Amino acid sequence: MKKSEMVDHIAATHELTKAEASRVLDTVIGIIHTDLKKEGRCSIPNLGTFTVSKRAARTGRNPATGATLKIKASKVTRFKAAPALKEVAAKAKV
Structure with a gap:
């Protein structure tokens, strides 16, 4: 669902x-x-629940050339679904 669709739904x-x-x-x-x-x-x-966690520095590869790269440490947002949301997802049509 796009933001505009969410806005339309909330408004209605x-x-x-x-x-x-x-x-x-x-x-x-x-x-x-x-x-x-x-x-x-x-x-x-x-x-x-949304949380901020640290991702350690690591070595990666450029898929086009195969060259190794150093990837800096960073902070990332993680999301853990609540049991109610997991239940909805289990019943979803895919």
């Missing part, structure tokens, strides 16, 4: 204008960003 479900629904969605995304920056995690009930 809660009788909001598309502009108001867009601000609501942007606020939720902003809260996730802020929590990840400040605390390194954000938990949303029935959805899951």
Whole structure:
């Protein structure tokens, strides 16, 4: 689902204008960003938990040339689905 489709769904479900629904969605995304920056995690009930974790430096390969590369250490966002979300995914049509 695209962001515009999410905005349309929120607007229709809660009788909001598309502009108001867009601000609501942007606020939720902003809260996730802020929590990840400040605390390194954000938990949303029935959805899951976003966390920041460290990825160690490693050696990789350029697939086109086969040359080895040094990949710097970095921080990445991880997501662990809540049991309720896993249950929905198990019943999803694929």
